[in-house]
Amino acid sequence: MIGSLALGACSSTSSGHGITTNGRIIRVVAAENEYGNVAAQIGGKYVNVTSVENNPNTDPHSYEVSPGVARAVSAAQLVIQNGVGYDAFMTKIESASANSKRQVIDVQNLLRLPDSTPNPHLWYDPKTMPKVANSLAADFATLQPTNASYFKTNAATFIASLQPWLAAIARFKATYPNTPVATTEPVADYMLEASGAHNLTPFGFQADIMNGVDPSPQDVTLQTGLFADHKVKVFVYNQQVTDSLTGTFITAAKKAGIPVIGVYETMPVPGFNYQSWMLAEVEALQKAVADKISTVKL
Numbered sequence: 001m002i003g004s005l006a007l008g009a010c011s012s013t014s015s016g017h018g019i020t021t022n023g024r025i026i027r028v029v030a031a032e033n034e035y036g037n038v039a040a041q042i043g044g045k046y047v048n049v050t051s052v053e054n055n056p057n058t059d060p061h062s063y064e065v066s067p068g069v070a071r072a073v074s075a076a077q078l079v080i081q082n083g084v085g086y087d088a089f090m091t092k093i094e095s096a097s098a099n100s101k102r103q104v105i106d107v108q109n110l111l112r113l114p115d116s117t118p119n120p121h122l123w124y125d126p127k128t129m130p131k132v133a134n135s136l137a138a139d140f141a142t143l144q145p146t147n148a149s150y151f152k153t154n155a156a157t158f159i160a161s162l163q164p165w166l167a168a169i170a171r172f173k174a175t176y177p178n179t180p181v182a183t184t185e186p187v188a189d190y191m192l193e194a195s196g197a198h199n200l201t202p203f204g205f206q207a208d209i210m211n212g213v214d215p216s217p218q219d220v221t222l223q224t225g226l227f228a229d230h231k232v233k234v235f236v237y238n239q240q241v242t243d244s245l246t247g248t249f250i251t252a253a254k255k256a257g258i259p260v261i262g263v264y265e266t267m268p269v270p271g272f273n274y275q276s277w278m279l280a281e282v283e284a285l286q287k288a289v290a291d292k293i294s295t296v297k298l
Contacts, residue, residue, distance in 0.1 A: 026143050029069075029076040031087040034123045034267040035107070035132065037274045039080055042136040042154045046147055050076075053087075056240060056266040065089055076102060077143055080136070083108025084120035103139040110135055118186070118207065121265065124281075125190035126166055129274065130159045161275050168282040169195050176289050182226045182253075184237040184246055185210040188263040188281060192236065195285065200226055209238075209245075220245070227252040234288045235260045239297060259288040262296045272298070 028049040030036030036051030043049070050072045052065070073079060073090070074097035081090040083106040094104065107122050108115075110131055122128050137155035141148035172179075173196035181197045183189065186206045192199055205219040215223075226232045227249070235253040237246055239262030253260050261284050267277050277298070284295035 024144070026078060026140060027072075027076045028078045028080070029072050030079075031081040031090045032123070032266065033269065034274050034277070035080045035082070037267060038129055038132055038158065039078075039136055041158050041273070042133055042151055043140055044150065044154055046140070046144060046150070052090075053266055054269065056264050056268045058240065058266075065093070069093070070097065073097060074099070078103040078105070078136075078139055080105040080132070081107070082120060082122055084113065084115070084117045084122065086120040103142065105132065105135050105139065107132060118203065119189055121187050121190065123274075124188050124278075126162070126169065126194050129162065133158045158275075162278075165275060165279045165282060168279055168286070172196070172282060172286055172289075176286075179234065179289055180232045181234045181236055182223060182232040182249075183235075184249065185241070187238050187265055188236055191278070191281065192285075195282065197234075197285075200232055215245075223249060224252055227256045227258055230256055230258070232258060234258065234285065236263055236285075237261070238265065239263060240265055254294075257292070259292050259294040260296060261285060261288055261294065262298075264298070268298050 026043060026047045028036070028039050028043065028047050030039055030049060030051045031053060033051035033054040036049045036054070040047060040049045052069055070093050073093045079090065079094060079102060081087045081104070094102070107128065108117065111122065111128065113122075133155040137151040140151040169191070173194070177196050179195075179197045180200050181192060182201045183192075183199055183206055184201075186203065189199060189206070201223060202219060205215045205223060208215040208219070227235065235249065235258055237250065237260065250260055263281055264277075267274060272280065280298050284298070287293040287295065
């Protein structure tokens with residue numbers, strides 16, 4: 001759910017060895033920890049990554065940005081952010097600490113998406129991270145030319161490691177084509193679409209929930225009817241952002257014997273990297289359809 005942004009304290013996490021053969025590291029700040037995780041995989045021992053949004057138990061859009069985050073961005077040699085208005089605070093921080101030598105990867109721009117792109121959860125699209133990985137390798141190589149082959153190899157390894165996820169998506173699409181589902185927000189919509197699922201929840205309803213707007217009574221009635229009339233086989237909701245309305249839908253789905261899946265905007269930590277997280281989400285979808293097993297939390 002997209003909410004307000006305040007200035008104050010914010011937690012962040014760092015990853016990467018921070019020790020290199022020549023004593024230099026590349027300082028990276030990622031707006032979201034899924035991008036930070038990929039950056040750490042590509043950069044390996046030559047990077048130190050700070051991820052601003054890293055808590056899967058909180059609303060990723062409503063948090064407080066600390067002066068420490070601003071200092072980290074100011075000192076960063078590379079920044080990676082989602083774009084599409086999802087993390088606009090990053091652009092503001094970057095503008096306040098201009099640095100012509102700082103590399104910035106805006107995933108929206110990398111994918112050549114317009115500002116009007118309705119669904120900002122780009123990391124759920126199987127086409128996104130391979131491009132991000134290659135862009136990271138290229139930018140890291142610009143910053144450390146002597147290690148270019150190392151970064152390129154890591155990017156290739158990462159892209160290859162996505163195959164189990166892509167294979168799981170393909171199997172689901174082939175085995176359960178056009179599976180009808182309902183959602184609250186468009187968090188996992190890109191993955192659901194790639195899996196061949198048919199989302200019966202109107203996008204306008206999803207957008208209202210995402211943007212913190214009360215959906216119309218007509219849309220609420222339609223959504224409730226998807227459960228009562230057994231029109232869907234799975235209910236997918238944003239596990240990080242729930243309220244009384246979401247609770248009502250969860251109750252209705254369970255009453256109708258429809259399994260529910262809680263999906264995440266922020267990569268669950270510890271225990272997951274980007275690849276295993278995405279694979280776990282597809283496996284949860286498969287278990288829901290095949291065995292009617294709910295996965296509320298990974």
